[in-house]
Amino acid sequence: MELAHKVAVITGAGSGTGRASSLKLANHGAKVVLVDFNQETGNETLKRVQEQGGEGIFVQADVSKNEDVQNYVNQAMEVYGRIDIFFNNAGIIQKFAPFTKVEEAEYDRIMSVNVKGVFLGLQYVLKVMEKQGSGSIINTASTAGVRPEHSVAVYSASKHAVIGLTKGAALEYANKGIRINGICPGGVQTALTASVADQFEKDGYVPEEISNMRMGRYAEPNELAEMVTFLASDKASYMTGSIVVVDGGLTL
Incomplete structure (x- = not known):
């Protein structure tokens, strides 16, 4: 398969776009290292990966804690020996x-998870990928990173x-075999968005x-997972530093 023998680390893998992308990457042959703060939902994603014939592990982590991040990277290396794809998604x-x-x-809470x-x-x-001389990283931003949304400054x-x-990272690693891109969802049908009302x-x-959802609906998590899988693959071999808006026209 397209991503056979690749190892993918996915944060925020317990739900939404993280779960959909984990399943999609595994379905394309990648071994997945699933990372989430919620142990129950993370293990549920792992169960679904295994049910579709995929291979992976789950690592519980708070991505805002240095030791937890170091641990999930160490676990990936101990079990699989490399990291080819990193979906830096938790938020x-x-x-x-x-x-x-x-x-x-509230400021500290948001910045700690979303930025730190x-x-x-x-x-x-990046330390792992630089030694390998290869890798693809996809960071989850948001249309709110392109233009602000009201009352969530x-x-x-x-x-x-x-x-x-x-x-900034893409610029530093462009000539080292590592591609770093970002996606900007514009509203995805998840438990998080369902809780807003x-x-x-x-x-x-x-x-x-x-926000005006111009297509009249939120995106399905699987629609974002398709873009993540594309950016993770060699099909996006000439893309780095790109910020891909996947928003159904929200920012028009």
Whole structure:
């Protein structure tokens, strides 16, 4: 198969785009190292990978903690001896709130996972890939990293930072056999997006502007997984530093 003998590490593998991409990569022949904070959902993804005939392991991790990131990279190396693909995907969304009502703890929470988690993942995986002289990394940003969304300024800032990390790292490693690209989803049908309406009701706050889903729907996780698989593969061999918007026209 297309990704046979490749080893892929996926963070945020327990649900949504992370789970769909894990299944897709495994279906194309990759051995998968599934990383998630939630042990139950991570193991459920592993079970689904195995049910479709794939091979993988699950490693529980908080991507904002240096030792946890180092551990999932070490586990991948101990079991499989290399990392060919890294889907640096784990992220969380901000609670919708007016700018001046965002608590410092919420700022720290968002930046810790969405920026520090991506940064740490890049640092440890790049050390492995540089020794190999090859690899493909896909970071999950967001359309909020291209243009801000109302009432989630900190989340928007975190995803702008992911784009900056993606391009900066891509520039450094372009001549070392390592490709680093980013994807910008514009709303994906996951448990996270499904909870937004409940949050509005619970908090009693609704943003003045709501994103216009121009196709009339959110993306299915599998639609993002197709792009991840493409960027992971040799079909995208001349792409690095690219920020691919997959948003159904949201940012038009």
